[in-house]
Amino acid sequence: MQLVVVRVDEIGLKNKNKIFFMKKLAENIRKKLNKQYSFEISNNRIYIISDSEEINKKELGNLIKVFGIHSYSIVEKTDLELESIKKKVHEITKNALKTNNYKTFKVFVNRAYKSFPINSQELAPLLGEFILDNFPYLKVDLKHPELKVEIDIRRDGAYIFTDRFDGPSGLPVGVSSNGTVLLSGGIDSPVASILMMRRGMVLNAVNFYSPPFTGPKSLNKILRISSIISEYSPNNFYLYIIPLTKIQFLFKDLAEKRYSVILQRRSMLRIANKISEITGTKVLVSGESLGQVASQTVENLLTISDASKKEILRPLIGFTKNETIELSKKYGLYDTSILPYEDSCSIFLPPQPATKANVNKITLIEDSTPEISKLEKEALNESKKFEINNGSIREITDFKN
Ligand code: ATP
Ligand code: MG
DSSP, X not given: OEEEEEEOSGGGGOSTTHHHHHHHHHHHHHHHOSSOOEEEEETTEEEEEOSSSSOXXXXXXXXXXXXXXXXXXXXXXXXXXXXXXHHHHHHHHHHHHHHOOOOEEEEEEEEOSTTSSSOHHHHHHXXXXXXXXXXXXXXXXXXXXXXXXEEEEETTEEEEESOOEEOOOSBOTTSSOEEEEEOOSSSHHHHXXXXXXXXXXXXXXXXXXXXXXXXXXXXXXXXXXXXXXXXTOSSOEEEEEEEOHHHHHHHHTSSOGGGHHHHHHHHHHHHHHHHHHHHTOSEEEOOOOTTSSGGGSXXXXXXXXXXXSSOEEOTTTTOOXXXXXXXXXXXXXXXXXXXXXXXXXXXXXXXXOOXXXXXXXXXXXXXXXXXXXXXXXXXXHTOEEEEEETTEEEEESOOOO
């Protein structure tokens, strides 16, 4: 019988909650695979069992986007008889050689079930000899084998396989509450989103744009970024798009231009807080990193945070730009993030932004600008909502505030 064994790493260290994490992971895997498979959870493993004989390898490639998986293998299961094991080893080696021109191999035995009468030190060379006898052009290489034949002896049977495919590790999305990410079309916030999902958080997103200064290409870019993020999400991913132009003009025309970015960010946060309230998320997430630009000094981050009722998580706070870029490439975001379409903020950047904005000063400005709250409400009313499922995008018109 052919099946897939999924291994976990971090979840395996959990004690009391392990079954909750494992069930969530199994559910997320099921949502990623088109066909109906059945699932069995056994301690640190999930078995994916197919009704038909063949498991669709290509479809399994989707598992690279399921957080919580350490690795997986397509395995043949057989009963705990030496002859049955040999038969499967023969079959698996033959199949591996059909598609690969391997010259060397090694047998790995893990005897988790200690009552099996042959121990691993005996079984490995025994099966090695068996392979040598049947496939004379293969040679043993204990250090760098091209073909690895692994035999896992468990109470309920022997599991035999040749390949371990990597998963993305982390925790299954859905075990760590939910948040609203402030998602720009840049490099940082999409990576921040993925990092929070990798810790098990369910996300929705708000993006601010500046019509007519940011055109359809910018909208298209943020939708493409959201699509990529949605592939890591077992559920629908919701994106709220909010026009910021009027608010930006308001701050641009103030006497103290150097505060305009901070004021704009505070408005963004107040609006994001509203979206978070409406959609019932617990925290906000942003892509800020300490010292990266003028608005990301400690003083300015504090002044920005002051406008938010909800806690803001900043997973990139200690990252270098290069580290973030590496992650952006790793998660398939980079090529889209560097498309040259204007971000809503860059258009209204003042020549010399303040690096140490003081909260009192900023609240004084806000208090003497009563239009702010009216324009924020308006912006929220004019927002658009998109539902993105595994890359397919649908605008939802019945969004009520
Ligand atoms: P990013 O690469 O994510 O755009 P950045 O390096 O350009 O970040 P800033 O422009 O200072 O830095 O933005 C800081 C954070 O504020 C972003 O990471 C994002 O969370 C949020 N943000 C900025 N612009 C927008 C926007 N137009 N819509 C939504 N969130 C935004
Ligand atoms: Mg940006």
